[in-house]
Amino acid sequence: MQNLRKFSYIILYIFIALLILSTPAAAEFFQGNLTEFVKSEKIISIPIFSPAEKIEIEAGTDTVVSAADKEDISLKAGEIYFISQNDIKKSKETQTAAELKAGWGIQIMASSTEAKAKAFKAEAAAKIEAELIILAEDELFKVVAGFYDQRSEAEKLQQDLEAAGYNGWPRELELAENRNIAKSEAEAVTETEVETETEVETENEAETENEVGAAEDSPPEQEGLILYNQAGEKLKEAYVFEIEGEFKANSKKMQGEFQLGPLADSVLFSYKTEIEELTAHLLQNYFSLAAPSRALKAQAVLYRTSILYQLETQGARLENLNYLKFGSLNPAFKEAAAATKSEVLIRDNEFYYNKDFSLKSINKPKTGTVALAQAEYNYEEIINYYYDRSEIVNLNNLIDSEEKLSARIERGLYLKEIRQMSWSGPRVITVIDYNLDNDRLKLKPVLAQGLVPGREDLADLIKRHKAIAGVNGGYFHYSGRPLGLLYINQELVSEPIHQRSALLIDQDNNISFAQVDWQGELLIGPAEQKIKIDGVNREAKKEEIIVFNYFYGPRMSALDQDHYDVVVRDNKILGVENKAGVKTAIPPDGFIIRFSAQRSDIKNLIPELKNKKITLNYNFSPNLNENKIVHAVGGGPRLLKAGKINITGQEENFQNDILNGRAPRTAVALTKDNHLLLLTIDGRQSDLSVGMSLEELAQTLKGLGAVEAINLDGGGSARMVIRGFTMSNPSEKRLISNGVIVDEKNN
Structure with a gap:
C-alpha cells in the first residue's frame, strides 16, 4: 500500500510539473514567528522570572496546580512547594547531561497544549513513515518529522509530507543520541491498518483509534517537570504545570493563571495571555x-x-x-x-x-x-x-495570498491553488476554472453508484463516469440518500427541501442558480383525481405518499403491513401490492407509489385502480421544463447574487453547524465572463488550512471574479479530484452521495 501511494505521488508531481504556468509570489503581512503564532492558537507567554533551576511556590488561598490528563492538586495555604526538572536533593553539578546530536527535521505543527500535540502526532503517525517527535520549547509543543544530518535530506521529506497534506518547514534541532526508538509509532499504526484493511470502514476506524490511543497512553521517557512538597517528596510529574490562584512565586506576589514549563534544564515561569x-x-x-x-x-x-x-x-x-x-x-x-x-x-x-x-x-x-x-x-x-x-x-x-499553482488541465479548463495566511490561520483554496464557451466539455451532477441510497468515493465516482474532474455535490443523509434537489437527465432523483439554492444546467450547458420549490401530484383516471405527492425515493413517513423510480434500484424495500405499493408502467396502473415482506419490482419505464394504509383517500380507490391511466406531474418553481433544465443539484445557502454578497442561510433554513464558524467548504460560482468556478477550501487542519466562514467564502469568490455563487456540501465531504488525483486536502476520508463533474461531451 505504501509503495503504491508513493508511486501515485510521483505521478502527481509529474502531472503538476508539466502543467505549471506560473507561481507569482506575494508580499506578506504574516511573516516569521507571527505565522507560527497564528497557527498555534495565538497564546502569548510572558516570562515573569529568568529561567531557574527551581521555582519556590508559597501557596495562598485556593492555589491549584493542574496538568494535562492528570488530576488537579490543591496546595495547602501557607506551605512551601518546589517545581524543578531535577531531583532537588541532588546538586545541579552532579547531573549528567545527555549527549546531544544536531540535525534537521520538518516542523509540521505547534500547539500551546500537550494534548493537542499528542493527538496530532497520533493522527499523523498513520500517514507518515518518518520518526515523529514532540518537542517542548518556547512554551509550545511542536511536532517534528524526521531527524537527519543534512538539511537536504529533510527537504526531501518535506516534499513527501506536502504530498500527504502536511505543510511544514525545515528546522535545526538537537536530540539525545541515545533516545532509543525501537519502532516508530508510524510503523505500528501502519501494521494495524494492514491487519484491519478488510474490515468494514467504521470498524476499521474504531480499531485504529483504539490502537493509537493505547500507544499514546504509555508514559513518555521524560516527563519534564516535578512538583515537590517542602519535605522533598514528589507529588506530580508533567511536561507543563498550570498554577492558579493567589500565591507567591520566588517571594513575589501573584494572582491569576500562570504556567511553568521546561526550558533546557531549567524552569520557566510564565503568564499566559492573548x-x-x-x-x-x-x-x-x-x-x-x-x-x-x-x-x-x-x-x-x-x-x-x-x-x-x-x-x-x-x-x-x-x-x-x-x-x-x-x-x-x-x-x-x-x-x-x-x-x-x-x-x-x-x-x-x-x-x-x-x-x-x-x-x-x-x-x-x-x-x-x-x-x-x-x-x-x-x-x-x-x-x-x-x-x-x-x-x-x-x-x-488582512490576507496574504499567493497563487502557488496555475495549470492547464485541458483547453478551457484550468486548475489553480491559492495559499493564504490570515489572522484566523492558513487557508488552502483549490479552484477549477471552466470556460463555459468551450463546447467540447459539459457539466453535470452524478449519483453515487447510480442509486438512492448509495455512497461512493469521489475519485471512483469520477473514474466510473470517465470524467476529467469534479467536486462533491449536495447534502446527503448518512445512508447516502440525497437531502435536497437532485435532477438528472430531466428525472427527479430527490425533491427540493426548504426552497434551497440549486445549480441549474440547461440543455445548452448554460448555468444558472435559483432557490427551487416544487409540488408533486398524481392525476388518476379520466376524471383526473388529484393526489399530492410528498417526496421521491425516500422512506414514506406517516400518511405520506412517496414516488420511487429507477434511481432507487430494481426493487423496493420490503413492504410492511402498514403500506401499499401501486405499480405504474407506461403511465398505466398495473396493480397494487399489499403483501408484507414483498420487495416490489420497479419498472424501468415506470414507477412505484408507496402510501400508508391510513390514507383512505387512495386506499378506497384500490379496487378500481388497475389499468387506469395515471399522470405524474412535478411542478417546479422556477419552471425547469420551460427553462429547458436537464440537470440540477441542490446545495445552499446562496453566497453571491448579481455581484453582491447575499447569504441566505436563515431563509433556506440551514442549521448553525453549516452557517457558523470556519469549516472545509465546496462552492460553485459563475463569473461575469461566463466561467464556472468549482472551488474547495481545506479546513479543520490548523497547520495547513483552517477553513472559511460563509462570509469569507463569499468574499473569496467575489475576489476571484464571481457574480453568482452557492455553497455545496462541505466538512469532511469537501474534495476535488482531477484525472484520478485528489487536488485538495480533505479533512477526512468520506464517501459521498453525489458529485458535480466536468466531462467531455462525447462521453
Missing part, C-alpha cells in the same frame, strides 16, 4: 483611570500593532514585559481594548511598524495623546495626527 488582554494590561500600566476613553482607544491600536512586531521577532514568548502586574484588570481598560478589538495600523500594504520605528517598541503614550482626547479628537484623529498616512484596519481583514 493579544487583547495584553493590550488592556499595557493600557492599565501606562494610563490613569482619569484618562479619556478616546486616548485609551487610540493607544490600544498602537499597542496592538507593537505587540505584533514583538510576536514577529521574538515568537510567542515575549521578553521584557515582566514589569506588568498581571491579575485583575479594571473594566475601563478592558472596554477600550474591546472597543478597538483586532484594529491595527498599516501603510502601503504592510504593518505600520515597518514605517515608523517607534511602534517596534512598547513605549509610553505620546505626551499629547490625552490632551488631544480632551480637545474632542476621536481616536482615529489622534492616530492620524501622529502617524501620517496610516490606515486603521481590522486584523481579520
Whole structure:
C-alpha cells in the first residue's frame, strides 16, 4: 500500500510539473514567528522570572496546580512547594547531561497544549513513515518529522509530507543520541491498518483509534517537570504545570493563571495571555483611570500593532514585559481594548511598524495623546495626527495570498491553488476554472453508484463516469440518500427541501442558480383525481405518499403491513401490492407509489385502480421544463447574487453547524465572463488550512471574479479530484452521495 501511494505521488508531481504556468509570489503581512503564532492558537507567554533551576511556590488561598490528563492538586495555604526538572536533593553539578546530536527535521505543527500535540502526532503517525517527535520549547509543543544530518535530506521529506497534506518547514534541532526508538509509532499504526484493511470502514476506524490511543497512553521517557512538597517528596510529574490562584512565586506576589514549563534544564515561569488582554494590561500600566476613553482607544491600536512586531521577532514568548502586574484588570481598560478589538495600523500594504520605528517598541503614550482626547479628537484623529498616512484596519481583514499553482488541465479548463495566511490561520483554496464557451466539455451532477441510497468515493465516482474532474455535490443523509434537489437527465432523483439554492444546467450547458420549490401530484383516471405527492425515493413517513423510480434500484424495500405499493408502467396502473415482506419490482419505464394504509383517500380507490391511466406531474418553481433544465443539484445557502454578497442561510433554513464558524467548504460560482468556478477550501487542519466562514467564502469568490455563487456540501465531504488525483486536502476520508463533474461531451 505504501509503495503504491508513493508511486501515485510521483505521478502527481509529474502531472503538476508539466502543467505549471506560473507561481507569482506575494508580499506578506504574516511573516516569521507571527505565522507560527497564528497557527498555534495565538497564546502569548510572558516570562515573569529568568529561567531557574527551581521555582519556590508559597501557596495562598485556593492555589491549584493542574496538568494535562492528570488530576488537579490543591496546595495547602501557607506551605512551601518546589517545581524543578531535577531531583532537588541532588546538586545541579552532579547531573549528567545527555549527549546531544544536531540535525534537521520538518516542523509540521505547534500547539500551546500537550494534548493537542499528542493527538496530532497520533493522527499523523498513520500517514507518515518518518520518526515523529514532540518537542517542548518556547512554551509550545511542536511536532517534528524526521531527524537527519543534512538539511537536504529533510527537504526531501518535506516534499513527501506536502504530498500527504502536511505543510511544514525545515528546522535545526538537537536530540539525545541515545533516545532509543525501537519502532516508530508510524510503523505500528501502519501494521494495524494492514491487519484491519478488510474490515468494514467504521470498524476499521474504531480499531485504529483504539490502537493509537493505547500507544499514546504509555508514559513518555521524560516527563519534564516535578512538583515537590517542602519535605522533598514528589507529588506530580508533567511536561507543563498550570498554577492558579493567589500565591507567591520566588517571594513575589501573584494572582491569576500562570504556567511553568521546561526550558533546557531549567524552569520557566510564565503568564499566559492573548493579544487583547495584553493590550488592556499595557493600557492599565501606562494610563490613569482619569484618562479619556478616546486616548485609551487610540493607544490600544498602537499597542496592538507593537505587540505584533514583538510576536514577529521574538515568537510567542515575549521578553521584557515582566514589569506588568498581571491579575485583575479594571473594566475601563478592558472596554477600550474591546472597543478597538483586532484594529491595527498599516501603510502601503504592510504593518505600520515597518514605517515608523517607534511602534517596534512598547513605549509610553505620546505626551499629547490625552490632551488631544480632551480637545474632542476621536481616536482615529489622534492616530492620524501622529502617524501620517496610516490606515486603521481590522486584523481579520488582512490576507496574504499567493497563487502557488496555475495549470492547464485541458483547453478551457484550468486548475489553480491559492495559499493564504490570515489572522484566523492558513487557508488552502483549490479552484477549477471552466470556460463555459468551450463546447467540447459539459457539466453535470452524478449519483453515487447510480442509486438512492448509495455512497461512493469521489475519485471512483469520477473514474466510473470517465470524467476529467469534479467536486462533491449536495447534502446527503448518512445512508447516502440525497437531502435536497437532485435532477438528472430531466428525472427527479430527490425533491427540493426548504426552497434551497440549486445549480441549474440547461440543455445548452448554460448555468444558472435559483432557490427551487416544487409540488408533486398524481392525476388518476379520466376524471383526473388529484393526489399530492410528498417526496421521491425516500422512506414514506406517516400518511405520506412517496414516488420511487429507477434511481432507487430494481426493487423496493420490503413492504410492511402498514403500506401499499401501486405499480405504474407506461403511465398505466398495473396493480397494487399489499403483501408484507414483498420487495416490489420497479419498472424501468415506470414507477412505484408507496402510501400508508391510513390514507383512505387512495386506499378506497384500490379496487378500481388497475389499468387506469395515471399522470405524474412535478411542478417546479422556477419552471425547469420551460427553462429547458436537464440537470440540477441542490446545495445552499446562496453566497453571491448579481455581484453582491447575499447569504441566505436563515431563509433556506440551514442549521448553525453549516452557517457558523470556519469549516472545509465546496462552492460553485459563475463569473461575469461566463466561467464556472468549482472551488474547495481545506479546513479543520490548523497547520495547513483552517477553513472559511460563509462570509469569507463569499468574499473569496467575489475576489476571484464571481457574480453568482452557492455553497455545496462541505466538512469532511469537501474534495476535488482531477484525472484520478485528489487536488485538495480533505479533512477526512468520506464517501459521498453525489458529485458535480466536468466531462467531455462525447462521453
